[in-house]
Amino acid sequence: xxxxxxxxxxxxxxxxxxxxxxxxxxxxxxxxxxxxxxxxxxxxxxxxxxxxxxxxxxxxxxxxxxxxxxxxxxxxxxxxxxxxxxxxxxxxxxxxxxxxxxxxxxxxxxxxxxx
Amino acid sequence: xxxxxxxxxxxxxxxxxxxxxxxxxxxxxxxxxxxxxxxxxxxxxxxxxxxxxxxxxxxxxxxxxxxxxxxxxxxxxxxxxxxxxxxxxxxxxxxxxxxxxxxxxxxxxxxxx
Numbered sequence: 001x002x003x004x005x006x007x008x009x010x011x012x013x014x015x016x017x018x019x020x021x022x023x024x025x026x027x028x029x030x031x032x033x034x035x036x037x038x039x040x041x042x043x044x045x046x047x048x049x050x051x052x053x054x055x056x057x058x059x060x061x062x063x064x065x066x067x068x069x070x071x072x073x074x075x076x077x078x079x080x081x082x083x084x085x086x087x088x089x090x091x092x093x094x095x096x097x098x099x100x101x102x103x104x105x106x107x108x109x110x111x112x113x114x115x
Numbered sequence: 116x117x118x119x120x121x122x123x124x125x126x127x128x129x130x131x132x133x134x135x136x137x138x139x140x141x142x143x144x145x146x147x148x149x150x151x152x153x154x155x156x157x158x159x160x161x162x163x164x165x166x167x168x169x170x171x172x173x174x175x176x177x178x179x180x181x182x183x184x185x186x187x188x189x190x191x192x193x194x195x196x197x198x199x200x201x202x203x204x205x206x207x208x209x210x211x212x213x214x215x216x217x218x219x220x221x222x223x224x225x226x227x228x
Contacts, residue, residue, distance in 0.1 A: 031214060042119075042206050042218030043160070055213055089158060095214065104216065106152075106160035 002026065004107035006092050012113045018080035021110045025073070025094030031055075032069055033104065034077050035091040043091055049075065082114045117142045119207050121219035128197045129227050135182070136192040136222045138207030148210040149190040151181065154221070155203040163205075166190055194224075202226045 005024040013019050025032050030051050035043035046065065048056040051072035060067070064083070069075040079086055089111050093104040118141040128134035140149065151163040166174045166181045174181045182191040194201055204223050208216040 033215065040220075042208070042221055043216070044218070045215045048213065048215055056215055091158075091160065093160070103150075103162055103165065104160075104214075105162070109158040111158070 004092055004094055004105055006090075006107035006110055008110060009108060010111050010113075012115065013082055015084055015114050016081040018078065019082055019112065020076050020078045021090050021092075021112075023075045023077070023092030023107060025075070025092070026096070026105055029094035029096040029105075030072070031095045032075050033093040033095075034067060034075070035093065037089040037091055037109070039088070046077070046090075079112075082112075084114050087112055087114045117144070117147075117209055117211055117217050119209050119217055119219035121207055121222050123222045124220070125223045125225070127225050127227060128194075130199060131196055133193060133195045134197055134224065136194070136205050136207075136224065138190045138192065138219060140188050140190060140207075140209050142188075142209065144212070149181070149183070150208045150210065150216065151179070151190075151192045152206045152208060152218075153201075153203045154206060160206070164192070197226045199226050199228060 007022050032049045034046045037043040046060045047067045049069040052069045067077045089109040091109045092107045095104045120139045147168045149166045153161045164174050164176045164179045166183045173183050178195045180193045202225050204221045206221045207219045
C-alpha cells in the first residue's frame with residue numbers, strides 16, 4: 001500500500017511570493033489533514049477535510065492561506081503572499097478509521113524556507 | 116482547552132538500555148486518545164502506540180509500552196532495549212473530538228553506542 005505522497009519536498013521563496021504544496025493521501029482515506037510544524041515545535045493543524053468538505057480550519061490564516069481538496073482525493077495548500085514566519089515543514093496526513101483511534105498516516109512533508 | 120506537555124527537550128540513553136519519555140496532558144473530556152509518534156531526521160511522523168482513556172491495560176507494541184496513569188494525567192513512553200535507530204524526535208499527542216491531533220513540543224532522543 002502506497003503511503004501519503006507530498007511534493008515538493010523542499011521549497012525556497014522570497015517573502016511576498018506565492019507557493020503551493022500538493023498532497024496525495026492513501027487510497028480510500030476520507031480524512032485529510034494539513035499540519036504546520038515550525039522548527040523546534042510539534043505540528044499544529046491548519047485544516048482538516050472529510051472527503052471534499054472542510055471540517056476544521058479554525059487555525060488557518062485565511063488572509064494568506066487557502067486549501068482545497070477537489071473530488072475528495074488530492075489536496076493543495078497555497079500561501080499567498082508568504083511571510084518570513086511561514087518558514088516551516090508542512091505535513092499532510094490521512095486517515096480512514098471511523099472508530100475512535102483515528103490513526104493518522106503522515107507524508108514526508110514539504111520544508112518551506114521564506115527569505 | 117486540551118494541552119500536551121513534554122518537559123524533556125533532550126534525552127540520552129545507552130544502547131540496549133531502557134528509557135522513559137515523559138508526557139502529561141490536560142483535558143476535561145472523559146473520552147480521549149493518546150498517541151506517540153517518532154520523527155526521524157527525514158521528517159516523516161511514524162505512529163508508535165495508542166492508549167484510549169477507557170483502556171484498562173497499558174498499551175504495548177513490541178519494544179514500546181505506554182505507562183498510563185490516568186489520575187496523574189500522564190502517558191509516558193517506555194522504550195526497552197534502545198537501538199541506534201531509535202535516535203529521533205518523539206512527540207506525544209492527544210486526539211480531539213473530530214480527529215485532529217494536539218501535539219506536545221517533543222523530546223529529542225539520542226542513543227549512544
